[in-house]
Amino acid sequence: MTTREMGHDAAPRVSFFNDPVIRGIIYQIVVAVILVGFIVWIVGNTAANLAAQNKTTGFDFLWKTAGFDISFSLLPWSRGSYYWEAFLVGLLNTLLVAFIGIVCATVLGFTIGIARLSSNFIVSRLATVYVEIIRNIPLLLQLFFWYFAVLKAMPAVRESIALPLDSFINQRGIFVPRPIPDEQFGFVWIGLALAILGVVALRHWAKKRLEATGQRFPVFLTSLAILFGVTGLFFVVSGASVTFEPPVLERFNFKGGLALPPEFVALAFGLTIYTAAFIAETVRGGIQSVNRGQTEAAQSLGLKENDRLRLVIVPQAMRVIIPPLTSQYLNLTKNSSLGAAIGYPELVNVFAGTALNQTGRAIECIAITMLVYLCFSLLTSAIMNWYNARVKLVER
Amino acid sequence: MTDIGFVRSELVTARPAPVRTTGAIAWAQKNLFATPLDTVLTILGLLFLAWIIPPLYGFFFGNAVGPNGTVEQCRMENAGACWAYIAAEMEFFIYGFYDIPEQWRPNIVFALGAILLVPLLIPKAPFKRTNAVLFIVVYPILSYFLLAGGVFGLKVIPTEKWGGLLVTLIISVIGITLSFPLGVILALGRQSQLPIIKTVCVGFIELIRAVPLITILFMASIMLPLFMPQGMTVDKFLRAIVGVTLFTSAYMAEVVRGGLQAIPRGQYEAASALGLGYWKRMWFIILPQALKHVIPGIVNNFISLFKDTSLVYIVGMKDLLEAVKTKNDTALEWQSANTATTGYIFAAMVFWVFCFGMSRYSMYMERRLNTGYKR
Known part of the structure; x- marks a missing residue:
C-alpha cells in the first residue's frame, strides 16, 4: 500500500495573519496597548487636574481630626475624632444594619416563600401579592416612603405613640427600654456556652447511637431543654438579674432607654421588606426544584413526613437555595449604601460623603469605600466556592 | 359441570355518591379547609384582609380627594390620598423643568x-429587522436631537432641564440598548482563550459587581471630571448613563455567560468543523441559542436597571422619584398630611406598572420560546 502519510510533521500552510495563535497574540497586544494608553491618559489628566486645583493626594488625612458630627455611632464619637475613626464608625453602622436586615429578611423571606407554595388559596395569594408588589418597586422609593411618608409623619415628641413594653414611637425614632445586666450576668453567658457545647456533644452521640443501634433519640426537644434549662439554672443560681431602664419623657426628648433613630429603623425595615421578597422567590424556586419523585421515593422507603422533609427534601432544596441566598445577603449589604439617601450614617454617607467633601480627597475616599465592598464580595464568593465544592453532586 | 359455591341473593347496597370534585364547595374544601391548620390559616387570612382592605379602600378611593379637588379638601381631618396634588404637578413629574411651550x-x-x-414586542408583526434597527440606532439619535434641540431651528434645552419620567425612560432605554451588547462582549471576553483579554474582562466584571451602584455613580459624578482633560466637562446626563450602563453591563455579562456555559461543547465543535471563524461561530450558532436560554435573566436585569435609574439623583439628575421628592419637599401650597405619601405612591405605581409589564412580557416570551429552566 502506498498511501501518502498525512503526518503531523506536515503542518498546514497558513498565511501568517490567518494563524489563530498569531492572531490571538496580536489581538491581545492591541487590547493591552489600548488599555495601558487609556490608563496613562487618565492618570495624566487626573494629575494635571489635581495640580491645577492645588490639591494634594495621599492617605495622611486619615490621621487628622474630622470635626463633624455623626448622628448614630456604635463607637464613642466626638468632633475631635480622626478620619479613620469616622471610617470605622461608618463601617460598623453598615455592618449593623446589614446584620439586622439579613436576619429579619431571612426569617420573613422563608416564611413568605413557603407560604407561596401553600395549598391554601388565600395564604399563597397573599404571599404572591406581596412578592409582586415589593419586587417591582425601587428600593430607594421604598426607603423614601418608610422614612419620609411613615416615620417622619409620626407625631412630635410630646404626642409620642405609646407601644407595649414601655416603648414609644415619634418623629425622632423608636424608644425602647435598655436592658442593663448586672455583674453576675457573666455567669449566664458561661452557662449558655456550656449548654451549646452540651448540645453539640449530644447530637454527636445521638448520631453515633443511631448508626450503631438504629434507635432514635429526640435530639431537638432535648437540645431545647438543655439550652433553656442550663442557661436558666445558671441565671437562678448565680443570682444574676437584668433591669430595664425605660425611656422617660423629659422636657424636649426622651431620656434613658435605647433610642433607634428613624433613619436606622427605615433603612433596616426597608431592606428587610425588599430583600425578603427576593429571598421568598429563591426559597420557592429551591423547594420546587426538588423532583416530586424524591418525595415519593422517600415515602416508599417508609420515612415519616418530618424525616422526609429533614432528610430528603430540605438538603436537596438547600443546595439550590444557598448560592442565590448568599448573593441576596451580599445585595442587601450593598443596598445598605442607599442609607446615604435618607441620612443614615453608613460607610458611603460618612466616608464617601462627608469625609470626602471636607477633605477633597475624592480618589482616596472612593477607593477605600469601594475596596471595603470588594472585600465583602470576595469573602462571600470564597465562602460560596467552599460551600459549592462541599455540596456538589458526586456523580459516577 | 359448574360448581357454584355462592350466589348473591340480594342487591348490593348503593355506595355513597363520590365526593364532589368540581364546583365552588369542593374547591373551597380543597383549597381553603383541607386540614384544621388550613382552616385556621384561612380564617386568619380573611381577618387580615378584613383589617387591611377597608382602610386602604378609604385611602385610595373612599376618602381620597379626586384630581379636581382642592388643597383644602386634602387638608381635612380624615382625607385620604390627595390625587389633586398629582394632577396639578403631573407636568413636572413627566417633563421636569423642560420648557412648557416645547x-x-x-x-x-x-x-x-x-x-x-409595540410592533417589536408583538411576535407576529412584520419587518422585525428594520424595526429593530430603527428603534436601537435611529430612534435614540433622533430623540437626542429632538430633545436637546440646536438643529432645525429648535430651541436648545440643556439636559439640566430634563426631568421626571422623561429622564427615567431615556436613561433606561439608552442603558438597556448599550449595556446589552457590552455585556455580550464582556461575556465572550470572559470565555476567551486569550489570557490578557480574559483577565481584563474578569477584572472589570468582578470589580463592578462587587461595589454598590451608588459608589459607581459617586465616582462618575466626582471622579469622571478629574479623569478628563482640563477644561473638558462631562454632561451630568452622560455621567448618569455611563455609570448605569457600566454597572448593568457587568451583570448582563454574567447572565450571558450562564447561557454560553449551557451550550454543549458539541455545538462549538460542530461550528468549527463547518469552517466558521470565531465571530461567525458566535453570531450564527452559539449566541442565538445562548441568549434564548437566558431571556428571563436578561429581562430581570432590565427590570433592575429600570429600578436603579432612581439612583441617578446622585449625579444631579431629576428622575421621576427625585421630581416627586422635590415637589413633596418644596410645594408648600400643597402641603398636607398625605401629600408626600400620595406622591410616593404615585411614583411607586408608575415604576410598578413598567416593571410588572416587563416581567409579564418575559414570562410570555419564555413560554413562547419554551426556554425557561424547567426543573
Whole structure:
C-alpha cells in the first residue's frame, strides 16, 4: 500500500495573519496597548487636574481630626475624632444594619416563600401579592416612603405613640427600654456556652447511637431543654438579674432607654421588606426544584413526613437555595449604601460623603469605600466556592 | 359441570355518591379547609384582609380627594390620598423643568418610542429587522436631537432641564440598548482563550459587581471630571448613563455567560468543523441559542436597571422619584398630611406598572420560546 502519510510533521500552510495563535497574540497586544494608553491618559489628566486645583493626594488625612458630627455611632464619637475613626464608625453602622436586615429578611423571606407554595388559596395569594408588589418597586422609593411618608409623619415628641413594653414611637425614632445586666450576668453567658457545647456533644452521640443501634433519640426537644434549662439554672443560681431602664419623657426628648433613630429603623425595615421578597422567590424556586419523585421515593422507603422533609427534601432544596441566598445577603449589604439617601450614617454617607467633601480627597475616599465592598464580595464568593465544592453532586 | 359455591341473593347496597370534585364547595374544601391548620390559616387570612382592605379602600378611593379637588379638601381631618396634588404637578413629574411651550418634543419622543416598540414586542408583526434597527440606532439619535434641540431651528434645552419620567425612560432605554451588547462582549471576553483579554474582562466584571451602584455613580459624578482633560466637562446626563450602563453591563455579562456555559461543547465543535471563524461561530450558532436560554435573566436585569435609574439623583439628575421628592419637599401650597405619601405612591405605581409589564412580557416570551429552566 502506498498511501501518502498525512503526518503531523506536515503542518498546514497558513498565511501568517490567518494563524489563530498569531492572531490571538496580536489581538491581545492591541487590547493591552489600548488599555495601558487609556490608563496613562487618565492618570495624566487626573494629575494635571489635581495640580491645577492645588490639591494634594495621599492617605495622611486619615490621621487628622474630622470635626463633624455623626448622628448614630456604635463607637464613642466626638468632633475631635480622626478620619479613620469616622471610617470605622461608618463601617460598623453598615455592618449593623446589614446584620439586622439579613436576619429579619431571612426569617420573613422563608416564611413568605413557603407560604407561596401553600395549598391554601388565600395564604399563597397573599404571599404572591406581596412578592409582586415589593419586587417591582425601587428600593430607594421604598426607603423614601418608610422614612419620609411613615416615620417622619409620626407625631412630635410630646404626642409620642405609646407601644407595649414601655416603648414609644415619634418623629425622632423608636424608644425602647435598655436592658442593663448586672455583674453576675457573666455567669449566664458561661452557662449558655456550656449548654451549646452540651448540645453539640449530644447530637454527636445521638448520631453515633443511631448508626450503631438504629434507635432514635429526640435530639431537638432535648437540645431545647438543655439550652433553656442550663442557661436558666445558671441565671437562678448565680443570682444574676437584668433591669430595664425605660425611656422617660423629659422636657424636649426622651431620656434613658435605647433610642433607634428613624433613619436606622427605615433603612433596616426597608431592606428587610425588599430583600425578603427576593429571598421568598429563591426559597420557592429551591423547594420546587426538588423532583416530586424524591418525595415519593422517600415515602416508599417508609420515612415519616418530618424525616422526609429533614432528610430528603430540605438538603436537596438547600443546595439550590444557598448560592442565590448568599448573593441576596451580599445585595442587601450593598443596598445598605442607599442609607446615604435618607441620612443614615453608613460607610458611603460618612466616608464617601462627608469625609470626602471636607477633605477633597475624592480618589482616596472612593477607593477605600469601594475596596471595603470588594472585600465583602470576595469573602462571600470564597465562602460560596467552599460551600459549592462541599455540596456538589458526586456523580459516577 | 359448574360448581357454584355462592350466589348473591340480594342487591348490593348503593355506595355513597363520590365526593364532589368540581364546583365552588369542593374547591373551597380543597383549597381553603383541607386540614384544621388550613382552616385556621384561612380564617386568619380573611381577618387580615378584613383589617387591611377597608382602610386602604378609604385611602385610595373612599376618602381620597379626586384630581379636581382642592388643597383644602386634602387638608381635612380624615382625607385620604390627595390625587389633586398629582394632577396639578403631573407636568413636572413627566417633563421636569423642560420648557412648557416645547413639551411637544418629548411627547413626540414618547409617541415615536411607543410606535416603534409595540410592533417589536408583538411576535407576529412584520419587518422585525428594520424595526429593530430603527428603534436601537435611529430612534435614540433622533430623540437626542429632538430633545436637546440646536438643529432645525429648535430651541436648545440643556439636559439640566430634563426631568421626571422623561429622564427615567431615556436613561433606561439608552442603558438597556448599550449595556446589552457590552455585556455580550464582556461575556465572550470572559470565555476567551486569550489570557490578557480574559483577565481584563474578569477584572472589570468582578470589580463592578462587587461595589454598590451608588459608589459607581459617586465616582462618575466626582471622579469622571478629574479623569478628563482640563477644561473638558462631562454632561451630568452622560455621567448618569455611563455609570448605569457600566454597572448593568457587568451583570448582563454574567447572565450571558450562564447561557454560553449551557451550550454543549458539541455545538462549538460542530461550528468549527463547518469552517466558521470565531465571530461567525458566535453570531450564527452559539449566541442565538445562548441568549434564548437566558431571556428571563436578561429581562430581570432590565427590570433592575429600570429600578436603579432612581439612583441617578446622585449625579444631579431629576428622575421621576427625585421630581416627586422635590415637589413633596418644596410645594408648600400643597402641603398636607398625605401629600408626600400620595406622591410616593404615585411614583411607586408608575415604576410598578413598567416593571410588572416587563416581567409579564418575559414570562410570555419564555413560554413562547419554551426556554425557561424547567426543573
